[in-house]
Amino acid sequence: MLDRQAIADRLAETGYVADGGLATALALMDLLKRPLLLEGEAGVGKTEVAKALAAVHRTRLIRLQCHEGLDRADALYEWNYQRQLLAIKAREGADARESEAAVFQEAYLLERPLLAAIRQPVAPVLLIDEIDRADEAFEAFLLELLSDFQVSIPELGTITAVTIPRVILTSNNTRDLSDALRRRCLYHALDYPDADREARILIARVPGLDTALALQIARVMERIRKEDLSKIPGVAETLDWAAALVGMGVGRLDGDREAVFETLACVLKTREDRARMSRAVVERLIGKVA
C-alpha cells in the first residue's frame, strides 16, 4: 500500500510542507527499501527532509556530514587508541597475541555514524549530507554499504545490520555523482518552494505569524530570488526574516518599510547583494506584492 497522502500529512504535522513528488519518493523509500538522493541548491531544505522524516517515524536521526578527505575512520569506526595503549601498558610482559585479542574488543571500538546507523534497535534515519563533497573512493565504499548493510572489521569480523536505516543522501551538485550510486537511489530534485508552499512553511514554523503577512513575505522572497544575487537566500533565511518581522511587530510589509529594510540582513548575506537591493529596489518589490 502506497499512501503518499498519509506521509504528506504526517510531515505537515512536524512542520514540513512537502510537495507531491517528495511525498511519493518518501513513501517509495519504505516500499522499495532504497535510499533517497535529494539534489538541489543550498537552502532548499534538503537536510530538513531528513529531520522531518525522523520526526515522522519517531526515530533517531544519525547524520554523517561529508567533507573532502572523509575516510572510513571518520565515517565507519575507529579504535580507541589511547585506551588500547593504556591496556597494553598495563599488561606488560603478557603474550603479544593475548594482548592483541584483549585490545581489539567491542569496548575499544568507537562507533562512527555509519556503523552506529546499522546497529540501532529501531531503524533510524541516516542522513548522508553533501555526498558530493566526499571523494569518489568513499562514494564507492558507500555504495557497497548501502547494498549489503554489513561492515567487516578485520579484527572483529563482519557486523551485519540489526535494522536497515532509512537513508537520505543530499548533494549540492559540486561534483557529478557516479551513475551506480544514482541508480541505486531514488531521486528527487528539490527546488525553492513556490510562494504558496513557502507561505505554508512559514505559517507552520513561525509562531504568531498571520497568514496575510506570510503570503507577502513568500511573494517578496520569490521575487528576491529572481534578482541577480551572488547568494540566493534559502528557506532558512525566509524563516529568520519572518521571525524577525514578527519580533518587531510588523503587521504588513507595506506598513513599516523601515523595519523591512533593516531586517533584510536576515536574507542578504553579502555586501554586494546588500548594495544591489537598494531601498528603491526593495520599495518596488514590496509595491508589487502589497
Place this chain on the structure above:
Amino acid sequence: MTAGPAAAPEVDAEAIGPAVRRRLAGFVATLRQNGYRVGLAETKDAARLLATPGLERPAAVRQAFRALFCGRRSDVDGFDALFDAYWRGERVRQRVAVSGTAKASPQTRRTLAPAGGGGDAGAPVDLTTGDGAAPAGAPSGRREGASRAESLERTDFRHLADPAALAEAHALAGRLARVMRARLTRRNRAARRGSGLDLRRTVRASLATGGTPIRLVRRRPRHRPLRLVLLMDASGSMSLYTAVFLRFVHGVLDSFREAEAFLFHTRLVHVSAALKEKDAGRALDRLGLMAEGVGGGTRIGDSLATFNRWHAARVIHARTAVMILSDGYDTGAPERLGAEMAALARRCRRIVWLNPLIGWDGYAPTARGMAAALPHVDLFAPAHTLESLAALEPYLARL
C-alpha cells in the same frame, strides 16, 4: 537482517499480467534509448510498484516512476513527456533530445581542429576587431633549429601553415603533456612524506614490541587534486591556438582528475563532457561541434558573467585554479570584464591568463579589456609555441 522500515506488505512482481510486464519492458527500453541509466533491479521494482495498491492513478504512477527511474535533474526534465508519450499515447516523440550526447562522426566539420592550409590559418587580421589597438609588431619568425622537432617547438602555431606541420605540433603537444603528467604525479608522491601519524597503523605495529610504538607509521596525505577550470576563447583569431592548447590540456588533464572546461565566443558553452573523451581527436571533434554556429565579436566580459552567475558556485572551490586562454580582445565594455574578473578572483585560488600575443614582438597588453583584466591575474603567460606550453610545467606543479 530484519527489515527495518515499516514492514511493507510483500508484493509479488508476478502479480501483474504478462501484457503489463511487456509494456513495462517496452517503457524501460524507451528510457534507455533516451539515455536513462536503468538496470534490472529498477525494472523489477517498477513491476512491484504497478502491483501496489494505492497506485492506480496514472499521475501517481508517473510520480513514483519518476523517483525510481531518474538519477539526475536532466532525467527529470524529460521524464513526464516520455511517460505520457508511452503510457498515455500522447503524440509520440521517439527521441526526446538528451543534451550532451551529440555523436561526433568522422565527417563532422572541425571548427577548432586545425583547418590545415585553410584561410584562417594565420588570421592576425581578425585581431584588429574591437579596440583597434592591433599589435603592429613583426612576428617573431621561425628560428632554424638543429632538428625539425626542435624548430617546431619554437614556432608560433599560426606560422604552421601546412597540415603536416600542424599535425606534428599536435602530436608533440600530446607527447609533451604525457611527459609532464608523469613528472607532475611523481612530484606529488615525493611530497607525500612526513605529515601526521597514522595512529591506527602505529598501534597495530606496536603490538609486536609490547605496546611501545617504535615504528611510527605516518599518514600519507591523500592525493588532493587541485581543480582546474579552463575558459577558452573560441573566436576565429584564437581558434588555432585553442586547438593545440586543447590537445595539450587533454593530455595533462588526467593528473588533475577534477577539471571543468568552457569555451566562449559570443556565449559560454560547457564542454567538460567532451574533454573527458579518451581519444584526443574525438574530443576535439566534439568540441568543434559545440563551438559551431556562433558569430560576431568575442564577448569575454559577458561570458565571464555567465560563468560567475551560473557555474562558479558549482565548479569553483577554494583549491581551484582558473586558466583563461584568450587574446583579450573583448567587444564588450572593459568595465564589465574588470568587474567580472574581480568577482572571479575573489572566488578562486589563482587565475592564469594565457595570451598567445605575448609571444609577439612589441606586444603590450594595452587593449582596454586586457588592461582591465590584468590586475586580477596571477600569471600572465604566452601560449603560442610548444616551448611556452612546456614552460607552464613548474607553475602547474606548484598548484
